[in-house]
Amino acid sequence: MIIVTGGAGFIGSCLQAALHARGTRTAVVDWLGSEGKWRNLARHAPDELVDPAALDGFLKTVGHVEAVFHLGAISETTARDGDLVWRTNVELPWTLWQWCARRGVPFVYASSAATYGGADRPEEFSDAPDRLQTLAPLNLYGWSKHVFDMRVMAHLARGGAAPPQWVGLKFFNVYGPNEYHKDKMISVVKIKYDEIAAGRAPRLFRSEVPGLADGAQARDFVWVGDTVDVMLWMLDHPAVSGLYNCGTGVERTYLDLAYAVCDAAGAPRDVTFIDMPESLRGQYQSFTRADLGRLRAVGYDRPFTSLEDGIGRYVREYLAPGTPYL
Template sequence: GEVEAIVHMGAVSSTTETDADLIAATNVRLPLALWEWCAREGVRFIYASSAATYGDGSQGFDDDPDPGSLARLRPLNPYGWSKQLFDRMVARRVAEGRPAPPQWAGLKFFNVYGPNEYHKGSMRSVALQAFEQIRERGAVTLFRSHHPDYVDGGQLRDFVWVGDCVEVVAWLLGHPGVSGLFNVGTGRARSFLDLAHAVFAALGREPRIEWVDTPAEIRERYQYFTEARMERLRAAGYDAPFTGLEEGVVAYVRDYLATDDPYR
Protein backbone atom coordinates (compact mmCIF):
# COMPACT_ATOMS: atom_id res chain seq x y z
CA GLY A 1 0.00 0.00 0.00
CA GLU A 2 0.87 3.67 -0.12
CA VAL A 3 2.95 5.31 2.61
CA GLU A 4 0.55 7.55 4.55
CA ALA A 5 2.89 8.92 7.21
CA ILE A 6 6.48 8.81 8.40
CA VAL A 7 7.17 8.84 12.14
CA HIS A 8 10.87 9.68 12.45
CA MET A 9 12.35 8.98 15.88
CA GLY A 10 15.91 8.18 14.80
CA ALA A 11 18.79 10.40 15.91
CA VAL A 12 22.18 10.58 17.50
CA SER A 13 20.59 11.11 20.90
CA SER A 14 23.68 11.26 23.12
CA THR A 15 23.90 14.62 24.87
CA THR A 16 27.67 14.13 25.18
CA GLU A 17 28.39 13.35 21.50
CA THR A 18 30.90 15.86 20.09
CA ASP A 19 31.18 14.75 16.43
CA ALA A 20 29.33 17.69 14.89
CA ASP A 21 29.52 16.26 11.35
CA LEU A 22 27.85 13.03 12.48
CA ILE A 23 25.18 14.94 14.40
CA ALA A 24 24.47 17.30 11.49
CA ALA A 25 24.18 14.43 9.01
CA THR A 26 21.91 12.33 11.22
CA ASN A 27 19.86 14.91 13.10
CA VAL A 28 19.54 17.67 10.48
CA ARG A 29 20.22 16.54 6.91
CA LEU A 30 18.40 13.19 7.18
CA PRO A 31 15.14 14.57 8.64
CA LEU A 32 15.32 17.47 6.15
CA ALA A 33 15.48 14.95 3.29
CA LEU A 34 12.48 13.14 4.78
CA TRP A 35 10.61 16.44 5.17
CA GLU A 36 11.23 17.35 1.54
CA TRP A 37 10.19 13.89 0.33
CA CYS A 38 6.99 14.03 2.42
CA ALA A 39 6.21 17.52 1.10
CA ARG A 40 6.73 16.35 -2.48
CA GLU A 41 4.75 13.11 -2.11
CA GLY A 42 1.95 14.40 0.12
CA VAL A 43 2.93 12.18 3.06
CA ARG A 44 2.43 13.21 6.68
CA PHE A 45 5.57 13.69 8.82
CA ILE A 46 5.97 13.40 12.60
CA TYR A 47 9.44 13.76 14.07
CA ALA A 48 11.20 13.82 17.42
CA SER A 49 12.51 17.13 18.64
CA SER A 50 13.67 17.45 22.25
CA ALA A 51 13.45 19.45 25.45
CA ALA A 52 17.23 19.78 25.06
CA THR A 53 16.40 22.67 22.70
CA TYR A 54 15.46 24.77 25.76
CA GLY A 55 19.00 24.85 27.13
CA ASP A 56 19.19 26.01 30.75
CA GLY A 57 15.50 26.93 30.72
CA SER A 58 16.15 30.65 31.15
CA GLN A 59 13.94 31.35 28.12
CA GLY A 60 11.15 29.16 29.48
CA PHE A 61 9.67 25.98 28.04
CA ASP A 62 7.12 27.38 25.61
CA ASP A 63 6.75 25.35 22.39
CA ASP A 64 5.95 28.46 20.35
CA PRO A 65 6.71 27.66 16.67
CA ASP A 66 7.26 31.32 15.79
CA PRO A 67 10.73 31.62 14.20
CA GLY A 68 11.58 34.58 16.44
CA SER A 69 10.68 32.66 19.60
CA LEU A 70 12.72 29.66 18.49
CA ALA A 71 15.71 31.89 17.73
CA ARG A 72 15.91 32.92 21.41
CA LEU A 73 16.51 29.37 22.66
CA ARG A 74 20.10 28.43 23.53
CA PRO A 75 20.75 24.66 23.69
CA LEU A 76 23.62 23.52 25.91
CA ASN A 77 25.07 20.70 23.79
CA PRO A 78 25.47 19.64 20.14
CA TYR A 79 22.49 17.27 20.35
CA GLY A 80 20.18 20.05 21.53
CA TRP A 81 21.67 22.39 18.93
CA SER A 82 20.87 19.93 16.12
CA LYS A 83 17.26 19.50 17.22
CA GLN A 84 16.91 23.26 17.55
CA LEU A 85 18.38 23.81 14.09
CA PHE A 86 15.91 21.42 12.47
CA ASP A 87 12.95 22.94 14.35
CA ARG A 88 14.02 26.37 13.08
CA MET A 89 14.37 25.11 9.51
CA VAL A 90 10.86 23.67 9.66
CA ALA A 91 9.39 26.82 11.22
CA ARG A 92 11.04 29.03 8.63
CA ARG A 93 9.78 26.90 5.74
CA VAL A 94 6.24 26.93 7.11
CA ALA A 95 6.32 30.69 7.83
CA GLU A 96 7.50 31.39 4.27
CA GLY A 97 4.75 29.25 2.76
CA ARG A 98 7.20 26.82 1.19
CA PRO A 99 6.10 23.23 0.37
CA ALA A 100 5.35 21.24 3.52
CA PRO A 101 3.89 17.82 4.31
CA PRO A 102 0.06 17.85 4.53
CA GLN A 103 0.48 17.26 8.29
CA TRP A 104 3.66 17.81 10.27
CA ALA A 105 4.46 17.67 13.97
CA GLY A 106 7.71 18.14 15.88
CA LEU A 107 7.52 16.59 19.34
CA LYS A 108 9.71 18.09 22.06
CA PHE A 109 10.04 15.05 24.28
CA PHE A 110 11.08 15.72 27.87
CA ASN A 111 12.66 13.00 30.09
CA VAL A 112 11.18 9.84 28.66
CA TYR A 113 11.38 6.57 30.58
CA GLY A 114 9.89 3.14 29.98
CA PRO A 115 10.37 -0.25 28.32
CA ASN A 116 12.64 -1.13 25.39
CA GLU A 117 15.33 1.48 26.12
CA TYR A 118 17.77 -1.17 27.32
CA HIS A 119 20.17 -0.70 24.38
CA LYS A 120 20.74 3.02 24.97
CA GLY A 121 23.87 2.84 27.13
CA SER A 122 24.55 6.05 29.04
CA MET A 123 21.36 7.59 27.59
CA ARG A 124 19.13 5.08 29.42
CA SER A 125 16.59 6.78 31.66
CA VAL A 126 17.46 7.45 35.29
CA ALA A 127 14.58 5.13 36.23
CA LEU A 128 16.28 2.20 34.48
CA GLN A 129 19.73 3.14 35.79
CA ALA A 130 18.32 3.37 39.33
CA PHE A 131 16.70 -0.07 39.01
CA GLU A 132 19.97 -1.60 37.82
CA GLN A 133 21.97 0.05 40.61
CA ILE A 134 19.55 -1.12 43.30
CA ARG A 135 19.62 -4.67 41.94
CA GLU A 136 23.42 -4.69 41.79
CA ARG A 137 24.36 -2.96 45.04
CA GLY A 138 21.24 -1.83 46.88
CA ALA A 139 21.89 1.90 46.41
CA VAL A 140 21.30 4.63 43.83
CA THR A 141 23.96 7.18 42.87
CA LEU A 142 22.74 10.73 42.27
CA PHE A 143 24.55 13.94 41.40
CA ARG A 144 25.11 16.49 44.13
CA SER A 145 23.74 19.95 43.46
CA HIS A 146 26.20 22.68 42.54
CA HIS A 147 23.47 25.32 42.46
CA PRO A 148 22.53 27.29 45.60
CA ASP A 149 18.79 27.05 44.87
CA TYR A 150 18.71 23.23 44.71
CA VAL A 151 19.43 20.64 47.39
CA ASP A 152 21.29 17.45 46.49
CA GLY A 153 18.92 15.34 44.40
CA GLY A 154 16.52 18.26 44.14
CA GLN A 155 17.33 18.89 40.48
CA LEU A 156 14.00 18.81 38.63
CA ARG A 157 12.91 17.07 35.43
CA ASP A 158 9.63 16.46 33.66
CA PHE A 159 9.69 12.65 33.59
CA VAL A 160 7.24 11.28 31.01
CA TRP A 161 6.15 7.65 30.56
CA VAL A 162 6.96 6.31 27.08
CA GLY A 163 3.43 4.94 26.72
CA ASP A 164 2.10 8.49 26.95
CA CYS A 165 4.50 9.57 24.18
CA VAL A 166 3.18 6.75 21.99
CA GLU A 167 -0.39 7.88 22.71
CA VAL A 168 0.43 11.41 21.55
CA VAL A 169 1.91 10.10 18.28
CA ALA A 170 -1.11 7.84 17.74
CA TRP A 171 -3.48 10.74 18.43
CA LEU A 172 -1.69 12.92 15.89
CA LEU A 173 -1.93 10.16 13.28
CA GLY A 174 -5.66 10.08 13.98
CA HIS A 175 -5.99 13.86 13.68
CA PRO A 176 -4.40 14.78 10.34
CA GLY A 177 -5.59 18.39 10.62
CA VAL A 178 -3.25 19.09 13.56
CA SER A 179 0.24 20.39 12.78
CA GLY A 180 2.86 22.22 14.83
CA LEU A 181 5.61 22.01 17.41
CA PHE A 182 4.43 20.41 20.65
CA ASN A 183 5.99 19.73 24.04
CA VAL A 184 5.47 16.17 25.27
CA GLY A 185 5.81 15.98 29.04
CA THR A 186 3.53 15.80 32.05
CA GLY A 187 3.65 19.52 32.80
CA ARG A 188 4.87 18.75 36.32
CA ALA A 189 8.55 18.70 37.24
CA ARG A 190 9.72 16.14 39.81
CA SER A 191 13.09 15.70 41.49
CA PHE A 192 15.66 12.97 40.88
CA LEU A 193 15.23 12.09 44.56
CA ASP A 194 11.49 11.57 43.95
CA LEU A 195 12.34 9.26 41.08
CA ALA A 196 14.88 7.25 43.07
CA HIS A 197 12.45 6.87 45.98
CA ALA A 198 9.74 5.70 43.55
CA VAL A 199 12.02 2.94 42.23
CA PHE A 200 12.93 1.83 45.76
CA ALA A 201 9.22 1.80 46.69
CA ALA A 202 8.33 -0.23 43.59
CA LEU A 203 10.90 -2.81 44.70
CA GLY A 204 9.78 -2.72 48.34
CA ARG A 205 13.22 -1.54 49.45
CA GLU A 206 14.34 1.15 51.87
CA PRO A 207 15.93 4.11 50.04
CA ARG A 208 19.72 4.29 50.05
CA ILE A 209 21.27 7.19 48.14
CA GLU A 210 24.96 7.75 47.41
CA TRP A 211 26.12 11.17 46.23
CA VAL A 212 28.74 12.05 43.63
CA ASP A 213 29.79 15.42 42.25
CA THR A 214 28.34 16.36 38.89
CA PRO A 215 31.19 15.69 36.42
CA ALA A 216 33.23 18.82 35.77
CA GLU A 217 32.85 18.50 32.00
CA ILE A 218 29.06 18.92 32.16
CA ARG A 219 28.71 20.95 35.37
CA GLU A 220 28.54 24.37 33.70
CA ARG A 221 26.00 23.15 31.13
CA TYR A 222 23.82 21.13 33.50
CA GLN A 223 20.04 21.64 33.48
CA TYR A 224 18.56 22.04 36.97
CA PHE A 225 14.93 22.41 35.91
CA THR A 226 12.77 21.27 33.01
CA GLU A 227 8.97 21.36 32.89
CA ALA A 228 6.85 21.15 29.77
CA ARG A 229 4.25 23.78 29.08
CA MET A 230 1.42 21.68 27.71
CA GLU A 231 -1.13 24.35 26.74
CA ARG A 232 -0.42 24.11 23.02
CA LEU A 233 -1.03 20.35 22.75
CA ARG A 234 -4.13 20.67 24.95
CA ALA A 235 -5.44 23.53 22.80
CA ALA A 236 -4.97 21.32 19.73
CA GLY A 237 -7.45 18.91 21.30
CA TYR A 238 -5.33 16.31 23.09
CA ASP A 239 -7.10 15.65 26.38
CA ALA A 240 -5.75 12.30 27.65
CA PRO A 241 -4.16 12.38 31.12
CA PHE A 242 -0.43 11.84 31.58
CA THR A 243 0.86 9.10 33.87
CA GLY A 244 2.15 10.24 37.27
CA LEU A 245 5.75 9.45 38.22
CA GLU A 246 5.02 6.88 40.92
CA GLU A 247 2.40 5.12 38.79
CA GLY A 248 4.71 4.98 35.78
CA VAL A 249 7.69 3.72 37.77
CA VAL A 250 5.61 0.96 39.38
CA ALA A 251 4.36 -0.13 35.94
CA TYR A 252 7.89 -0.09 34.53
CA VAL A 253 9.41 -2.09 37.38
CA ARG A 254 6.53 -4.53 37.95
CA ASP A 255 5.49 -5.18 34.35
CA TYR A 256 8.88 -5.04 32.65
CA LEU A 257 12.13 -4.68 34.59
CA ALA A 258 11.39 -7.24 37.32
CA THR A 259 10.08 -9.86 34.87
CA ASP A 260 11.96 -12.57 32.99
CA ASP A 261 11.31 -10.80 29.68
CA PRO A 262 11.42 -6.99 29.82
CA TYR A 263 10.85 -6.71 26.03
CA ARG A 264 7.06 -6.57 25.65
Protein backbone atom coordinates (compact mmCIF):
# COMPACT_ATOMS: atom_id res chain seq x y z
CA MET A 1 0.00 0.00 0.00
CA ILE A 2 1.04 3.60 -0.68
CA ILE A 3 -0.22 6.44 1.51
CA VAL A 4 -1.01 9.74 -0.23
CA THR A 5 -1.82 12.65 2.07
CA GLY A 6 -3.75 15.37 0.29
CA GLY A 7 -4.72 12.65 -2.15
CA ALA A 8 -8.08 14.23 -2.96
CA GLY A 9 -6.42 17.54 -3.77
CA PHE A 10 -4.97 18.77 -7.02
CA ILE A 11 -1.56 17.14 -7.43
CA GLY A 12 -2.46 14.38 -4.97
CA SER A 13 -5.49 13.17 -6.92
CA CYS A 14 -3.49 13.16 -10.17
CA LEU A 15 -0.87 11.03 -8.44
CA GLN A 16 -3.66 8.81 -7.10
CA ALA A 17 -4.94 8.34 -10.66
CA ALA A 18 -1.50 7.22 -11.82
CA LEU A 19 -1.05 4.82 -8.90
CA HIS A 20 -4.52 3.41 -9.52
CA ALA A 21 -3.60 2.85 -13.17
CA ARG A 22 -0.58 0.86 -11.96
CA GLY A 23 -2.84 -1.33 -9.85
CA THR A 24 -1.29 -0.06 -6.62
CA ARG A 25 -3.30 -0.23 -3.39
CA THR A 26 -3.56 3.22 -1.84
CA ALA A 27 -4.81 5.01 1.24
CA VAL A 28 -5.73 8.64 0.67
CA VAL A 29 -5.58 10.91 3.71
CA ASP A 30 -7.82 13.90 3.06
CA TRP A 31 -11.18 15.56 3.58
CA LEU A 32 -13.73 15.42 0.77
CA GLY A 33 -15.94 18.16 2.20
CA SER A 34 -19.29 19.03 0.66
CA GLU A 35 -18.33 21.03 -2.43
CA GLY A 36 -17.68 18.25 -4.94
CA LYS A 37 -14.03 17.55 -4.16
CA TRP A 38 -14.94 13.83 -4.32
CA ARG A 39 -15.03 14.20 -8.09
CA ASN A 40 -11.23 14.36 -8.05
CA LEU A 41 -11.31 10.68 -7.02
CA ALA A 42 -14.44 9.56 -8.84
CA ARG A 43 -12.62 7.62 -11.57
CA HIS A 44 -9.85 6.19 -9.38
CA ALA A 45 -11.08 5.67 -5.84
CA PRO A 46 -8.47 4.71 -3.22
CA ASP A 47 -8.69 1.46 -1.27
CA GLU A 48 -9.03 3.47 1.93
CA LEU A 49 -10.00 7.06 2.67
CA VAL A 50 -8.59 8.27 5.98
CA ASP A 51 -9.87 11.32 7.81
CA PRO A 52 -6.80 13.44 8.67
CA ALA A 53 -7.99 13.57 12.28
CA ALA A 54 -7.72 9.78 12.38
CA LEU A 55 -4.24 9.60 10.84
CA ASP A 56 -2.41 8.79 14.09
CA GLY A 57 -4.60 5.79 14.73
CA PHE A 58 -4.32 4.63 11.13
CA LEU A 59 -0.52 4.74 11.26
CA LYS A 60 -0.54 2.58 14.39
CA THR A 61 -2.55 -0.18 12.75
CA VAL A 62 -1.65 -0.12 9.06
CA GLY A 63 0.29 -3.05 7.67
CA HIS A 64 3.02 -2.93 5.05
CA VAL A 65 3.48 0.50 3.46
CA GLU A 66 5.53 0.82 0.29
CA ALA A 67 5.88 4.62 0.44
CA VAL A 68 4.33 7.81 1.80
CA PHE A 69 3.68 10.76 -0.50
CA HIS A 70 2.94 13.77 1.67
CA LEU A 71 1.14 16.34 -0.48
CA GLY A 72 -1.33 17.64 2.08
CA ALA A 73 -0.73 21.21 3.22
CA ILE A 74 -2.19 24.64 3.71
CA SER A 75 -1.04 26.02 0.38
CA GLU A 76 -2.66 29.45 0.25
CA THR A 77 0.00 32.09 -0.22
CA THR A 78 -2.32 34.52 1.59
CA ALA A 79 -2.74 32.29 4.68
CA ARG A 80 -2.66 34.25 7.94
CA ASP A 81 -3.15 31.70 10.75
CA GLY A 82 0.47 31.07 11.67
CA ASP A 83 -0.25 28.45 14.32
CA LEU A 84 -2.43 26.38 11.99
CA VAL A 85 0.10 26.65 9.17
CA TRP A 86 2.90 25.57 11.53
CA ARG A 87 0.98 22.53 12.75
CA THR A 88 -0.02 21.52 9.24
CA ASN A 89 3.06 22.38 7.18
CA VAL A 90 5.84 21.73 9.69
CA GLU A 91 4.76 19.46 12.55
CA LEU A 92 2.63 17.05 10.49
CA PRO A 93 5.32 16.28 7.89
CA TRP A 94 7.85 15.92 10.69
CA THR A 95 5.61 13.33 12.36
CA LEU A 96 5.43 11.46 9.07
CA TRP A 97 9.20 11.74 8.58
CA GLN A 98 9.80 10.15 11.98
CA TRP A 99 7.24 7.42 11.34
CA CYS A 100 8.81 6.59 7.97
CA ALA A 101 12.28 6.53 9.55
CA ARG A 102 11.14 4.09 12.23
CA ARG A 103 9.27 1.86 9.80
CA GLY A 104 11.82 1.99 6.97
CA VAL A 105 9.35 3.55 4.52
CA PRO A 106 10.34 5.91 1.67
CA PHE A 107 9.03 9.45 2.16
CA VAL A 108 8.34 11.96 -0.63
CA TYR A 109 6.99 15.37 0.36
CA ALA A 110 5.92 18.58 -1.31
CA SER A 111 8.06 21.64 -0.81
CA SER A 112 7.46 24.74 -2.93
CA ALA A 113 9.05 27.32 -5.19
CA ALA A 114 7.52 29.86 -2.79
CA THR A 115 10.58 29.17 -0.61
CA TYR A 116 12.62 31.24 -3.09
CA GLY A 117 10.79 34.39 -2.08
CA GLY A 118 11.80 37.49 -4.00
CA ALA A 119 14.52 35.77 -6.04
CA ASP A 120 14.55 37.27 -9.52
CA ARG A 121 17.67 35.89 -11.22
CA PRO A 122 18.14 32.36 -12.60
CA GLU A 123 21.11 31.59 -10.34
CA GLU A 124 18.96 32.27 -7.28
CA PHE A 125 16.75 29.23 -7.96
CA SER A 126 19.34 26.60 -7.12
CA ASP A 127 18.03 23.71 -5.00
CA ALA A 128 21.50 22.94 -3.61
CA PRO A 129 21.26 22.34 0.17
CA ASP A 130 24.03 24.86 0.89
CA ARG A 131 21.85 27.59 -0.64
CA LEU A 132 18.95 27.09 1.77
CA GLN A 133 20.29 29.59 4.29
CA THR A 134 20.16 32.35 1.67
CA LEU A 135 16.44 32.00 0.92
CA ALA A 136 13.93 34.57 2.17
CA PRO A 137 10.29 33.56 1.54
CA LEU A 138 7.79 36.38 1.11
CA ASN A 139 4.76 34.83 2.81
CA LEU A 140 3.74 32.49 5.63
CA TYR A 141 3.16 29.55 3.32
CA GLY A 142 6.58 29.79 1.68
CA TRP A 143 8.23 30.29 5.08
CA SER A 144 6.58 27.15 6.51
CA LYS A 145 7.82 25.06 3.60
CA HIS A 146 11.29 26.54 3.98
CA VAL A 147 11.28 25.80 7.72
CA PHE A 148 10.57 22.15 7.05
CA ASP A 149 13.30 21.89 4.39
CA MET A 150 15.73 23.47 6.86
CA ARG A 151 14.62 21.11 9.64
CA VAL A 152 15.30 18.11 7.43
CA MET A 153 18.76 19.32 6.48
CA ALA A 154 19.71 20.19 10.06
CA HIS A 155 18.47 16.81 11.26
CA LEU A 156 20.50 14.97 8.64
CA ALA A 157 23.59 17.07 9.41
CA ARG A 158 23.33 15.90 13.04
CA GLY A 159 23.20 12.29 11.89
CA GLY A 160 19.51 11.92 12.71
CA ALA A 161 17.43 8.97 11.62
CA ALA A 162 15.99 9.21 8.11
CA PRO A 163 13.67 7.18 5.90
CA PRO A 164 15.53 4.81 3.54
CA GLN A 165 14.59 7.23 0.76
CA TRP A 166 13.49 10.81 1.26
CA VAL A 167 12.67 13.35 -1.43
CA GLY A 168 11.47 16.93 -1.14
CA LEU A 169 10.08 18.39 -4.37
CA LYS A 170 9.93 22.14 -4.84
CA PHE A 171 6.88 22.43 -7.06
CA PHE A 172 6.74 25.51 -9.26
CA ASN A 173 3.49 26.84 -10.85
CA VAL A 174 1.49 23.68 -11.48
CA TYR A 175 -1.65 23.69 -13.65
CA GLY A 176 -4.03 21.06 -14.98
CA PRO A 177 -7.20 19.07 -14.22
CA ASN A 178 -8.59 18.51 -10.70
CA GLU A 179 -7.56 21.93 -9.38
CA TYR A 180 -11.08 23.37 -9.23
CA HIS A 181 -11.51 23.26 -5.44
CA LYS A 182 -8.50 25.52 -4.88
CA ASP A 183 -10.53 28.74 -4.94
CA LYS A 184 -8.11 31.71 -4.91
CA MET A 185 -5.14 29.39 -5.49
CA ILE A 186 -6.44 27.93 -8.74
CA SER A 187 -4.02 28.24 -11.65
CA VAL A 188 -3.94 31.33 -13.84
CA VAL A 189 -4.59 29.05 -16.82
CA LYS A 190 -8.03 28.09 -15.48
CA ILE A 191 -8.84 31.68 -14.52
CA LYS A 192 -7.98 32.98 -17.99
CA TYR A 193 -10.00 30.22 -19.65
CA ASP A 194 -13.04 31.07 -17.52
CA GLU A 195 -12.74 34.72 -18.50
CA ILE A 196 -12.62 33.83 -22.17
CA ALA A 197 -15.51 31.36 -21.82
CA ALA A 198 -17.57 34.16 -20.24
CA GLY A 199 -16.94 36.37 -23.28
CA ARG A 200 -14.37 38.63 -21.61
CA ALA A 201 -10.80 39.40 -22.51
CA PRO A 202 -8.30 37.71 -20.18
CA ARG A 203 -6.93 40.09 -17.55
CA LEU A 204 -3.36 40.28 -16.28
CA PHE A 205 -1.78 42.29 -13.49
CA ARG A 206 0.22 45.34 -14.40
CA SER A 207 3.86 45.04 -13.45
CA GLU A 208 4.94 46.62 -10.17
CA VAL A 209 8.64 46.13 -10.98
CA PRO A 210 10.36 49.20 -12.44
CA GLY A 211 11.50 48.52 -16.00
CA LEU A 212 9.44 45.33 -16.34
CA ALA A 213 6.68 45.60 -18.93
CA ASP A 214 3.10 44.67 -18.11
CA GLY A 215 2.59 40.97 -18.80
CA ALA A 216 6.34 40.31 -18.80
CA GLN A 217 6.26 38.82 -15.32
CA ALA A 218 7.54 35.29 -15.86
CA ARG A 219 7.03 32.00 -14.07
CA ASP A 220 7.97 28.37 -14.53
CA PHE A 221 4.56 26.87 -15.38
CA VAL A 222 4.50 23.07 -15.14
CA TRP A 223 1.87 20.63 -16.38
CA VAL A 224 0.57 18.49 -13.51
CA GLY A 225 1.27 15.28 -15.41
CA ASP A 226 4.96 16.14 -15.40
CA THR A 227 4.99 16.48 -11.60
CA VAL A 228 3.37 13.04 -11.35
CA ASP A 229 6.02 11.60 -13.66
CA VAL A 230 8.75 12.97 -11.39
CA MET A 231 7.12 11.48 -8.29
CA LEU A 232 6.68 8.06 -9.90
CA TRP A 233 10.26 8.17 -11.11
CA MET A 234 11.40 8.78 -7.55
CA LEU A 235 9.29 5.82 -6.40
CA ASP A 236 10.96 3.64 -9.02
CA HIS A 237 14.47 4.85 -8.08
CA PRO A 238 14.72 4.26 -4.33
CA ALA A 239 18.44 5.03 -4.21
CA VAL A 240 17.74 8.70 -5.00
CA SER A 241 17.21 11.06 -2.05
CA GLY A 242 17.39 14.82 -1.69
CA LEU A 243 15.67 18.14 -2.23
CA TYR A 244 14.92 18.88 -5.88
CA ASN A 245 13.21 21.52 -7.98
CA CYS A 246 10.16 20.32 -9.88
CA GLY A 247 9.47 22.67 -12.77
CA THR A 248 10.26 22.79 -16.47
CA GLY A 249 13.48 24.77 -16.25
CA VAL A 250 11.97 27.39 -18.58
CA GLU A 251 10.35 30.68 -17.59
CA ARG A 252 7.40 31.92 -19.63
CA THR A 253 5.63 35.25 -19.35
CA TYR A 254 2.05 35.72 -18.28
CA LEU A 255 1.42 37.23 -21.70
CA ASP A 256 2.68 33.96 -23.26
CA LEU A 257 0.24 32.10 -21.02
CA ALA A 258 -2.72 34.33 -21.87
CA TYR A 259 -2.03 34.04 -25.59
CA ALA A 260 -1.73 30.24 -25.31
CA VAL A 261 -5.12 30.06 -23.59
CA CYS A 262 -6.65 32.32 -26.24
CA ASP A 263 -5.22 30.15 -29.02
CA ALA A 264 -6.40 26.90 -27.41
CA ALA A 265 -9.88 28.35 -26.88
CA GLY A 266 -10.08 29.78 -30.39
CA ALA A 267 -10.34 33.34 -29.07
CA PRO A 268 -8.57 36.50 -30.27
CA ARG A 269 -5.38 37.49 -28.47
CA ASP A 270 -7.00 40.35 -26.60
CA VAL A 271 -5.55 41.03 -23.12
CA THR A 272 -6.52 43.67 -20.55
CA PHE A 273 -4.19 44.84 -17.79
CA ILE A 274 -5.42 45.65 -14.27
CA ASP A 275 -3.75 46.91 -11.10
CA MET A 276 -2.32 44.35 -8.73
CA PRO A 277 -4.41 44.03 -5.55
CA GLU A 278 -2.95 45.47 -2.39
CA SER A 279 -2.89 42.03 -0.75
CA LEU A 280 -0.29 40.79 -3.25
CA ARG A 281 1.97 43.82 -3.45
CA GLY A 282 5.42 43.20 -2.05
CA GLN A 283 4.98 39.41 -2.01
CA TYR A 284 4.47 38.67 -5.70
CA GLN A 285 7.13 36.68 -7.51
CA SER A 286 7.77 38.31 -10.89
CA PHE A 287 10.25 35.66 -12.01
CA THR A 288 10.75 31.96 -11.32
CA ARG A 289 12.71 29.31 -13.18
CA ALA A 290 13.57 25.91 -11.78
CA ASP A 291 17.24 25.02 -11.89
CA LEU A 292 17.01 21.36 -12.92
CA GLY A 293 20.73 20.63 -12.77
CA ARG A 294 20.57 18.41 -9.70
CA LEU A 295 17.43 16.58 -10.84
CA ARG A 296 19.04 15.82 -14.18
CA ALA A 297 22.27 14.79 -12.47
CA VAL A 298 20.54 11.98 -10.54
CA GLY A 299 19.18 10.57 -13.78
CA TYR A 300 15.80 12.14 -14.48
CA ASP A 301 15.98 12.67 -18.23
CA ARG A 302 12.36 12.91 -19.33
CA PRO A 303 11.27 16.05 -21.24
CA PHE A 304 8.80 18.50 -19.73
CA THR A 305 5.64 19.60 -21.52
CA SER A 306 5.81 23.00 -23.21
CA LEU A 307 3.40 25.70 -22.05
CA GLU A 308 1.53 25.68 -25.36
CA ASP A 309 1.18 21.88 -25.39
CA GLY A 310 0.11 21.70 -21.76
CA ILE A 311 -2.45 24.48 -22.04
CA GLY A 312 -3.71 23.07 -25.32
CA ARG A 313 -4.25 19.69 -23.72
CA TYR A 314 -5.88 21.18 -20.62
CA VAL A 315 -8.34 23.23 -22.68
CA ARG A 316 -9.14 20.71 -25.39
CA GLU A 317 -9.30 17.53 -23.29
CA TYR A 318 -10.77 18.85 -20.03
CA LEU A 319 -12.12 22.40 -19.94
CA ALA A 320 -13.77 22.90 -23.33
CA PRO A 321 -15.58 19.51 -23.47
CA GLY A 322 -16.97 20.04 -19.97
CA THR A 323 -15.22 16.92 -18.63
CA PRO A 324 -12.74 18.66 -16.36
CA TYR A 325 -11.74 15.80 -14.05
CA LEU A 326 -8.88 13.40 -14.58
